[in-house]
Every structure is written in structure tokens, then in C-alpha cells.
Amino acid sequence: MSQIPQFLVDNLPTASATTSRPHVTLTWAQSLDSKIAGPGGQRVILSGPESMLMTHWMRSVHDAILIGVNTLILDNPRLQANLLPSSLNLPPPQPLILDPKLRFPITSRILNEWNTKPDQRGKTIRQPWIICGNDVPTERVREVEAEGARVVLVKLDARGHIPPSSLPTILESLGLRSVMIEGGSRVLSTFLHSLKRDDGSRLVDSVVVTVAPMFIGEGIGGEDVGLPALKTIHTEKMGKDAVMICEVE
Numbered sequence: 022m023s024q025i026p027q028f029l030v031d032n033l034p035t036a037s038a039t040t041s042r043p044h045v046t047l048t049w050a051q052s053l054d055s056k057i058a059g060p061g062g063q064r065v066i067l068s069g070p071e072s073m074l075m076t077h078w079m080r081s082v083h084d085a086i087l088i089g090v091n092t093l094i095l096d097n098p099r100l101q102a103n104l105l106p107s108s109l110n111l112p113p114p115q116p117l118i119l120d121p122k123l124r125f126p127i128t129s130r131i132l133n134e135w136n137t138k139p140d141q142r143g144k145t146i147r148q149p150w151i152i153c154g155n156d157v158p159t160e161r162v163r164e165v166e167a168e169g170a171r172v173v174l175v176k177l178d179a180r181g182h183i184p185p186s187s188l189p190t191i192l193e194s195l196g197l198r199s200v201m202i203e204g205g206s207r208v209l210s211t212f213l214h215s216l217k218r219d220d221g222s223r224l225v226d227s228v229v230v231t232v233a234p235m236f237i238g239e240g241i242g243g244e245d246v247g248l249p250a251l252k253t254i255h256t257e258k259m260g261k262d263a264v265m266i267c268e269v270e
């Protein structure tokens with residue numbers, strides 16, 4: 022797959038999207054029993070090679086890739102689009118972490134690689150940006166910034182979360198026109214339950230789900246209720262997996 026799959030081009034924002042409001046995509050890979058990770062949040066590789074490559078194409082068409090701080094701690098991900106041919110010179114995605122209390126581990130791979138590959142700065146790796154509460158002690162903010170991350174302070178909601186409804190405004194203030202929210206379970210759930218932006222318009226534009234033909238059994242996910250209805254826009258078979266693109270109704 023040396024080119025972006027056509028069904029992504031047809032249904033997701035392009036890198037040069039000129040939408041007036043940031044496009045918000047929620048995406049995850051799940052098992053047939055609706056789990057996204059194993060017991061205790063243990064990372065499970067659900068996607069096969071084709072759908073994993075598709076995930077990297079998706080990363081490349083969004084300005085930012087967002088995860089919750091637990092996913093950062095549990096998975097220690099790279100959040101790059103490094104499965105794509107480097108000859109394409111695609112701009113690297115901007116990693117964004119929702120981390121209200123600034124628990125960000127300074128040993129994390131996304132920070133380490135940013136710090137240890139200065140020759141690649143601005144080319145294949147971007148500085149991690151952490152969105153945290155404006156009540157985090159200044160000393161802690163300075164400590165994390167001194168390690169090389171950018172910290173963005175925002176007002177938290179009553180649950181102590183980054184309010185999903187305000188994410189588009191935060192993205193706009195950072196000059197980001199689209200975001201791919203990869204997880205984990207809690208972040209996906211709060212976004213699926215918070216359907217409106219601050220201005221009252223729809224919050225989530227696209228939902229892209231990879232369904233892998235396996236059971237996890239005990240694990241993370243699958244227990245949620247009260248979720249929105251989805252309209253399936255496209256279903257694609259990718260190797261062993263099925264990938265669905267849906268719209269929130």
C-alpha cells in the first residue's frame with residue numbers, strides 16, 4: 022500500500038483541508054468482544070499489517086494525534102507515521118497528550134526520541150505537546166518544559182478532565198486543523214458522550230473502527246452504555262480485519 026487507501030481520501034479530511042473548524046476523528050482497534058486492551062491495560066496488537074498501515078495513513082492526514090495520559094504510560098507509543106514510505110516526505114503528525122495533572126513521564130519514548138534525534142527535529146519527529154490543567158504547580162510545568170515538551174494550560178471541567186467540548190477551540194489556538202483521537206478507553210468514551218462543541222455544533226466528525234477477528238476476554242473496553250447512534254459510511258476489508266468509517270448521527 023504505497024498510496025493512501027481511496028476510502029480514507031473519500032471520507033476523511035485531507036492534509037490540505039480548508040475547513041473552518043477542526044475535524045475531529047475518533048479511532049481505535051477492537052476485538053470481536055469489544056476490547057481494546059488486555060487485563061490491566063496490557064497493550065494488545067489487534068490490527069494486522071494492512072490495517073496498521075492504514076492507521077499510519079490516517080495519522081498522516083490529520084494534523085495531530087491525541088491520546089490520554091494512561092495510554093502514554095501503558096503503551097509508551099511513538100505516534101508517528103513511520104510505516105509510510107519516507108520518500109513521500111509527509112509532514113510528521115503532532116503528538117498531543119491529554120494529561121490534566123501533568124503525570125507525563127519524562128522517560129516516555131515520544132519525548133526521548135524528540136530529545137535524542139535533534140537532526141530530525143521538524144522533519145520526522147515533532148515535539149510532544151501536553152494539554153494539562155491550569156492548576157498544575159508552575160514548578161512541575163517548568164520541569165516538564167525543561168525536559169523538552171511543550172505544556173499547554175487549560176481550564177478543566179468539574180470531573181477534572183480536559184473538557185471535550187473545548188478541544189476544537191484548543192486546537193484552533195494551536196493552529197491545528199484536524200485531530201485523530203486514538204484512545205484510550207476513557208478518552209474515547211468521554212468524547213463519544215460529549216457530542217457538542219462549545220458553539221453547539223457537532224463535536225465528533227468521523228469514527229473509524231478496526232475490528233480484528235479475535236477475542237481478548239477480560240480486558241479494557243466494552244462496558245459502556247448510552248453511546249450515540251452511528252451511521253456506517255464505509256466498510257473495508259483490510260487483510261484479516263474489517264475497518265468501518267461511521268458518522269455520529
Ligand SMILES: NC(=O)C1=CN([C@@H]2O[C@H](COP(=O)(O)OP(=O)(O)OC[C@H]3O[C@@H](n4cnc5c(N)ncnc54)[C@H](OP(=O)(O)O)[C@@H]3O)[C@@H](O)[C@H]2O)C=CC1
Pocket residue numbers: 048049050051056057058059061062063064065067088089090091092093095096119120121122123124181182183184185203204205206207208209211212241
Ligand atoms: N486498541 C486501540 O486502538 C487502543 C488501545 N488503547 C489502550 O487503552 C488503554 C488506556 O485507556 P485508559 O486507561 O482508559 O486511559 P486513557 O488513555 O483514555 O487516559 C485516561 C486519562 O486521560 C486523562 N484525561 C484528560 N482529559 C480527559 C477526558 N476528556 N476524558 C477522559 N480522560 C481524560 C485523565 O487523566 P488523569 O487520571 O490524570 O486525570 C484520564 O485518567 C491502554 O491499555 C491502551 O493499550 C489505547 C489507544 C488505542
Ligand SMILES: Nc1nc(O)c(N)c(N[C@@H]2O[C@H](COP(=O)(O)O)[C@@H](O)[C@H]2O)n1
Pocket residue numbers: 049050064065066067068072073076088092093096097098099100101203204231
Ligand atoms: N490501530 C491500532 N491497532 C492496534 O492493534 C493497537 N494496539 C493500536 N494502538 C494505538 O497505537 C499506539 C501505538 O502506536 P505506535 O506503534 O507506537 O506508533 C497505542 O498507544 C495506541 O494509541 N492502534
